[in-house]
Amino acid sequence: MLEAFRDNLERTGLIPPGVRVLVGYSGGADSTCLLNLMHLAGIDVVAGHLHHGQREEADEEQAKCEGFCNELGVPFATGKADIPRLSSDLKIGYEEAGRQARYSFFQQAAFRLECLLIATAHTQTDHIETVLLHLGRGSGLSGLAGIPLKRDNIIRPLLSFSREATREYCQEHGLWFHDDPANEDISFSRARVRHRILPELRAINPAADEAISRLSELVDEEDRFLNGMAAAALEQSESELNGALKFLTLDCEAAFDRDKLGTLPPVLFRRAIRLAVQAMGANLERDHLAKIELGVASLPNGAVTAEGGAVVVEWRADIVHVRQIQPTEPFRYALTIPGETASDEFGWQFTAYESSEIKVRQERASLVAVMPVAAIKGPMYFRSMQTGDSMKPLGFDGTRKLSDLLSESKLTAAAKTRLPILFDLIGPLWVPGVCMDNRMKMVEPTGQTIIVEFGPVKQVPSHNMETGV
Template sequence: MNSNDVREVVRQSLADLGVPDGSRIVVGLSGGIDSWTLLLTLQELGQDVIAAHLNHGQRSEAAQQAEMLGTECDRRGIPFVPGQADVPRLSQDQGVGLEEGGRWARYEFFERVAMAMQADFIATGHTRDDRLETVLFHLTRGTGPAGLVGIPRRRGRIIRPLLDIDRNDTREFAKEAGVPIIFDPSNEDLQFARARMRHRVVPELQTIHPGVRRNVARLADLMAEEDALLNGLAAAALERAEIPLNGDLRFLTLDCEVAFDRNVLLREPPALVRRGLILAAQTLGGQFSGEALDQLVEGLLEEEKGSLTGREGAVVATWEGNRLHLEDGLVDEPFRYPLVAPGETESEVFGWTITVQTATGENPARPPRHLDVMVAARAAQGMHFRAMEAGDKMTPLGMDGHRLLSDMLSEAGLTPRARRRIPVICDLAGPIWVPGVAQSERTRVEGDEPAWRLNMAPLAGA
């Protein structure tokens, strides 16, 4: 494949990926042959490219090499953004290997550059060889259709336009372009699994069939299509089994918990049940190991109740009776903030907004669990919101005697997570309104006295 062929393949790849002409693209530039080929090809095709290079903090010559890359980019009229990371320390802190730690650091850096430069896409120089190696890795570790995809062509705004090009082709392209090449010694170091795969396993496979790269790439593309189809079917199965949580306040915990009717879910084919559980866990930011997933499915089939924790405690599944509940493993910290009055207060963390407006007139007839109320201005000095605290009490509107907020939140059918997240609106004397649950009698508006109108709603997009 000559240079013109490479450009044509990349041009077609961009079209297939839905990348418009003139898009601003952050290109991960390691200085190797693949990343140089990607950067220069995108520039020649008229894309607005930005080179992003991360020094992993592993080699003494890395700073000098970054300076050399910056000089070459400047000569070619390409903006160059360098970055620095301590990958050995990061890997140790996260309890992962250097390869995984470096991968995490790079993508985090690319995302920061893309945000700062207002880029449309992030492009990495993975080739057909990288895809083959990744599929083989997944096979050795145990995988399903998703693992056989290897490296996806697109994930969000991350694109890989070189997946139909072999490393031999990028080597020739970079040589012809005359760019300074940085050779990563880890690519030749057989203590790393990827280097052993590249230099020992792949050559043997080529002796079995010389078209192994192209054939595995074709398999990966087929698996990508089938994986997307199965994910759609599994998502539909989850939707049929989902149990709505927290009524009108469901937006409080959309990002951290979900529940399903166990009996409805288990009527689905086992393959969709397993895939659905994987999707649900991913939505909450966690995942189950293969062994844990088997235990979860077995528990749902055979045990009245139980619980299981995913990898690193990021997701927890509990089941009892006909209900399966999944929740992320995060702990919500107590909170306390002033309420803007008049004005609007937003919580991006919990996905809501509370609007406070001046008003007059008696309390309108509304259900006690409404998200829109009027409170007397005389009883709303120093308004703020906070998490519920032990012993919080209120005399609900139209009732006699105090009641514990914890009892009222439980009676309202809120999950424990929602009870920890719901904002309790207070004045200097204590709670005056719990949205969707109760309003204090002492905030009743009499006649046409001054009042505040409070309205709680989900944040746009929540």
């Protein structure tokens, strides 16, 4: 099995040379087999074990897991979770609560121990059970594709091996492992599939395991193809938001031409919307997706909030707008002159420097401001817009509210909250990409000036944003 395991790693390229991997290690046959194989294959591994706080035997099992790791010379990282409490708090089943707790622990431990990958011991048998579970729940193609070999930083090196093969490996090599009683408890859905459904399918077709695996491979191929078409449709229908200031919100919102999306075949429309929402870090339930499909096709405007409430899909006359719902935290920082002042959180930066001679035309809505030093009163700083802010815009008569100026510039709500406005002791000097205060008017652009540029972060900033004023 070790040779087949090594060949499989080489064929799939799952683990690049020199990468440290956290192995999820419960002490069961599957994870014991995986940890031993990866250690023998010469991979730099750390074992991650989560105590579920459910059974009296868990303390003894954790001690034995640690002892096995000591024998191998493998670092052993532990954590503890109260699965019953988590299940109650989140109103989810024990199985799902345990899964969420394990992956949360794995990610935290991997970060702390500098492991770039996390390996779980899912086998081909787990994969088959997952396909059947998803089938019973009426899953789409992605669910019928089963457990992916790799997703983000999670890898499953044992997906081509059966559960029987891992048990035989442990027994042949005299490796200690324990059986979780929950695996025999048919009140859990996976155990019911394992002990009731799969045996019946194998009685009908002795090659049922291979047939289900073949089905999932075909479904996965078609699912990837359709996702590719949906992604291309999204790209072709994307509409620009916020003009020259689009970099302000690339990570939290996107807009698409409603007519172009509306003419897609339903299967591609649903996938396109799902992909757009997933790109914002959320998922859509089937009924939510159906409401969006109906609304875009027949209602002038509307909105649907995705699962968890963090992302909303809105449609109006000409666009479909997908955006994150984010808290609005005010900010205020000093401007570094000369130098760069950057926001790692929002991905923008100011670059400011002095000049003794400059000959340019002052543009109201530019991302570059040329400021006569004589007109600036006191130190300059930038902050988020506040209620009541106003200025006398260059080229306009009278005083205008900044909120009105930003609305007239057709900035989205997210862009308005993220856009930094440059001030001196008197008031606003410059709203990047929107307007400048009339004090910045330069009839003869000569003498001492300060040039300030605003744009996306292009390199490591020279100014630490942790220091404010």
